[in-house]
Amino acid sequence: MNRSTQPTMKDVAREAGVALGTVSRVFNGFPVGEEYRRRVEAAAEKLNYRVNNYARGLKMNKTNCIGLLMPSLKHPFFAVLIDELTSCLTRHGYLTHVMITNSDPEAEQKSFTLVEQNKVDGIIALTYRPDIEVDPGIPLVSIDRRFNDWVPCVSSDNFHGGELAAEKLVELGCRKLLFLRIGPTLLSEADKRGPGFESACRRLGVPYEMLMVNDEETEAPIYRFLLEHLGAGKPDFDGIFCNTDGLALRICSFLREQGVRIPEDVQIIGYDGILNFANGMYLCSTIVQPILKMAERSVDIILGDDPHPDNSSHVLPVFYASGGTTRDIPSPPAVANIYNPFRATEGN
Amino acid sequence: MNRSTQPTMKDVAREAGVALGTVSRVFNGFPVGEEYRRRVEAAAEKLNYRVNNYARGLKMNKTNCIGLLMPSLKHPFFAVLIDELTSCLTRHGYLTHVMITNSDPEAEQKSFTLVEQNKVDGIIALTYRPDIEVDPGIPLVSIDRRFNDWVPCVSSDNFHGGELAAEKLVELGCRKLLFLRIGPTLLSEADKRGPGFESACRRLGVPYEMLMVNDEETEAPIYRFLLEHLGAGKPDFDGIFCNTDGLALRICSFLREQGVRIPEDVQIIGYDGILNFANGMYLCSTIVQPILKMAERSVDIILGDDPHPDNSSHVLPVFYASGGTTRDIPSPPAVANIYNPFRATEGN
Numbered sequence: 001m002n003r004s005t006q007p008t009m010k011d012v013a014r015e016a017g018v019a020l021g022t023v024s025r026v027f028n029g030f031p032v033g034e035e036y037r038r039r040v041e042a043a044a045e046k047l048n049y050r051v052n053n054y055a056r057g058l059k060m061n062k063t064n065c066i067g068l069l070m071p072s073l074k075h076p077f078f079a080v081l082i083d084e085l086t087s088c089l090t091r092h093g094y095l096t097h098v099m100i101t102n103s104d105p106e107a108e109q110k111s112f113t114l115v116e117q118n119k120v121d122g123i124i125a126l127t128y129r130p131d132i133e134v135d136p137g138i139p140l141v142s143i144d145r146r147f148n149d150w151v152p153c154v155s156s157d158n159f160h161g162g163e164l165a166a167e168k169l170v171e172l173g174c175r176k177l178l179f180l181r182i183g184p185t186l187l188s189e190a191d192k193r194g195p196g197f198e199s200a201c202r203r204l205g206v207p208y209e210m211l212m213v214n215d216e217e218t219e220a221p222i223y224r225f226l227l228e229h230l231g232a233g234k235p236d237f238d239g240i241f242c243n244t245d246g247l248a249l250r251i252c253s254f255l256r257e258q259g260v261r262i263p264e265d266v267q268i269i270g271y272d273g274i275l276n277f278a279n280g281m282y283l284c285s286t287i288v289q290p291i292l293k294m295a296e297r298s299v300d301i302i303l304g305d306d307p308h309p310d311n312s313s314h315v316l317p318v319f320y321a322s323g324g325t326t327r328d329i330p331s332p333p334a335v336a337n338i339y340n341p342f343r344a345t346e347g348n
Numbered sequence: 349m350n351r352s353t354q355p356t357m358k359d360v361a362r363e364a365g366v367a368l369g370t371v372s373r374v375f376n377g378f379p380v381g382e383e384y385r386r387r388v389e390a391a392a393e394k395l396n397y398r399v400n401n402y403a404r405g406l407k408m409n410k411t412n413c414i415g416l417l418m419p420s421l422k423h424p425f426f427a428v429l430i431d432e433l434t435s436c437l438t439r440h441g442y443l444t445h446v447m448i449t450n451s452d453p454e455a456e457q458k459s460f461t462l463v464e465q466n467k468v469d470g471i472i473a474l475t476y477r478p479d480i481e482v483d484p485g486i487p488l489v490s491i492d493r494r495f496n497d498w499v500p501c502v503s504s505d506n507f508h509g510g511e512l513a514a515e516k517l518v519e520l521g522c523r524k525l526l527f528l529r530i531g532p533t534l535l536s537e538a539d540k541r542g543p544g545f546e547s548a549c550r551r552l553g554v555p556y557e558m559l560m561v562n563d564e565e566t567e568a569p570i571y572r573f574l575l576e577h578l579g580a581g582k583p584d585f586d587g588i589f590c591n592t593d594g595l596a597l598r599i600c601s602f603l604r605e606q607g608v609r610i611p612e613d614v615q616i617i618g619y620d621g622i623l624n625f626a627n628g629m630y631l632c633s634t635i636v637q638p639i640l641k642m643a644e645r646s647v648d649i650i651l652g653d654d655p656h657p658d659n660s661s662h663v664l665p666v667f668y669a670s671g672g673t674t675r676d677i678p679s680p681p682a683v684a685n686i687y688n689p690f691r692a693t694e695g696n
Contacts, residue, residue: 065445074427080421107438249627277622
C-alpha cells in the first residue's frame with residue numbers, strides 16, 4: 001500500500017468480512033461482540049490501517065461534551081427532548097453543545113464536522129433533510145430517522161402507536177376512520193404511524209381512508225378534502241388519527257369552525273403527547289412518545305452503554321392518553337405540580 | 349511543508365497575503381471583507397489547514413463557546429429564549445453549552461465554574477435562586493435579574509408592561525381591576541409588572557386590588573381570594589392582569605369552571621407572549637416580551653459589542669397583543685407559516 005492510497009474503513013470491513021458499521025463501532029469504542037472486535041483489529045493491523053485523526057482524538061482526548069442537533073426549540077416536542085437529553089447527560093458528567101438547524105441542510109451537515117474539530121465526542125441528532133451524508137467515523141445516534149444499518153436509531157413505537165389510535169377510536173364507537181399526515185418530504189420512522197393505523201383498521205374490519213401530504217409548505221389539500229367530505233353538515237367519518245398533535249389541534253379548530261362538534265360528531269387523536277404548559281394536561285387525545293426514555297436510551301448508546309449493541313433499531317413503547325378530543329375522560333395532568341411549571345417533571 | 353509539520357494560522361496568513369488577525373477573524377466567524385474571506389479559505393484549503401479548536405482555545409484563551417443557563421426547557425418562554433440565543437450565537441460563529449438547572453441552587457452555582465475551567469468564554473444566565481455568588485472575573489449577562497451594578501441585566505420593560513395592561517383593560521371597558529402574582533420568593537425585574545400596573549391604575553383613577561403570592565409551591569391563596577370575591581355568581585372585578593401567561597390561562601380555566609364568562613364578564617391579560625405551537629396565535633391576551641431582541645442584546649453584550657457599555661440595565665420595549673381573553677379582536681398569528689411549525693420564525 002503506497003502513500004497515495006490509504007486503506008479506508010471499507011477496506012478493513014472487506015478484509016475482516018464484517019459490515020462497515022461493525023468497523024465503525026470498534027474504532028469508536030462502541031461495544032461489539034468479542035469475535036467481531038478481534039477480526040476488525042486483525043484486519044486493521046494487516047492493512048496498516050491508521051485510525052483517522054478525529055477518531056483517534058476522540059479516544060485520547062475526550063471533550064466530555066455531546067452535540068445535540070435539533071431543528072428548532074420553538075416546538076415543544078424538540079424543547080422537551082433537549083431538556084431531557086441535557087439533564088441526562090449532565091447526570092453522566094457531560095456537557096452539551098446544542099445546535100439549532102432550523103432544518104437548514106447546510107447547518108445540519110456542518111454540525112457533523114464538530115466531531116472532526118474535536119469539539120464533541122459524539123452527536124445525538126434529529127434531522128429532516130434528505131441529503132445529509134454521515135461519516136462512519138462520527139459516533140452518531142439518530143432519533144426518528146434510519147440512515148443505514150450502522151447508525152443507531154432511537155424512536156417511539158410508531159407502528160404500534162398507529163394501531164393503538166385506530167383501536168381506541170373503534171373502542172370509543174367510531175365507524176369510519178381517517179388518517180391525516182402532513183410533514184417533510186423525507187420519510188422517517190414517524191411514517192410507520194400510517195401503516196400501523198391501516199393494519200389495525202383492516203384487522204378490525206373498519207372502513208378507513210388515508211390522506212398523506214408530503215409537503216412542508218401547505219396543508220391546504222387536507223382542508224379541501226375535509227370540506228368535500230362534510231356533506232350536509234355531518235362529516236362522513238367519525239374518527240380521525242393525525243400524525244402529530246399540532247395537526248390534530250388545527251383539524252379540531254377547522255372542523256369546529258365548520259360547525260362540527262368535537263368529540264360528539266368526530267373524535268380526534270394526535271401523536272406526540274404535547275402538554276399544556278400552563279396546567280400539565282394533554283392538549284388533545286394523543287399517542288404519547290416516551291421522551292424521557294428516548295433521551296435516556298440515546299445517551300446510553302452514545303456513551304457506550306447500549307444494552308442491545310447488535311441492534312441498531314431502538315423502538316420504545318408508547319401509550320394512549322385522553323385529552324378531551326375523544327369521548328373518554330381526560331387523563332390527569334402529566335407533570336408533578338401544575339402550579340409550579342418551573343419545577344415541572346415529566347410523568348412518563 | 350513536510351509531513352511532520354502541520355500548517356499553522358501563520359502559514360495560512362502568509363499564503364493568503366493577509367494579517368494573522370484576518371485569518372483569526374475568518375476562523376472565528378467574525379465579519380471580514382468577502383475578498384479576504386475568499387483568500388483565507390483558499391489558502392487554508394491549499395495548505396490542508398485543519399482548524400484545531402482545542403489548541404486555539406489554549407493559545408488565544410478563547411473557547412468560542414458561551415454557556416446558557418436556564419431553569420428548564422419545558423416552559424416555552426425559556427425554550428424560545430434558548431432557541432433565539434443559540435441561533436444568534438451561531439450567526440456569530442459561537443457554540444453554546446446549554447445548562448438546565450431545574451432551579452437547583454447547586455447546579456446554578458456550579459455552572460459558573462465553567463468559565464474558570466476555560467470551557468466557555470462567558471455565560472448568559474436566567475437564575476432564580478437567592479444565594480448565587482457571582483465572581484467579577486466571570487463575563488456574565490443576567491436576564492431578568494439584577495445582581496449588582498456591574499453585571500449587565502437584560503429584561504423586557506416590565507414596569508411599562510404593567511402600565512400597558514391596566515390601560516388596555518380600562519380602554520376595553522373594565523371598571524375594577526385586579527393584579528395577580530405567583531412566582532419564586534426571589535424578587536426580580538419581573539416584579540416591576542405589579543408596580544407598573546398600580547401606577548397606571550392610580551393615574552387613571554380606577555379602583556384596583558393586588559394579590560401577590562411569593563411562593564413556589566401553591567397558588568391556592570389566589571383561588572380562595574377569587575371564590576370569596578365571586579359573590580352571587582358575578583365577580584366584583586371585571587379586569588385581571590396576571591404576572592404570567594401561565595397564571596392567566598389557569599385563572600381563565602378556574603373562572604370558567606365557576607360559570608364566569610371570559611371575556612364577557614371578566615377580561616384577562618397575561619405577560620410573556622406565549623404562542624400556541626400549533627397555529628402561532630397568542631394563547632391569551634398578553635404583554636409580549638421581545639424575546640428575539642432580548643437574545644440579540646444579550647449576545648451583543650457578552651461578545652463585547654454592547655452599544656451602551658456604561659449602562660448595566662438593558663430594558664427592551666414590550667407590546668400588547670390580543671389572544672381572545674379580552675373583548676378586542678385576536679391578533680393574527682405571530683409566526684410566518686402556521687402550517688410549518690418546524691420552520692416557524694418569531695414575528696416580533
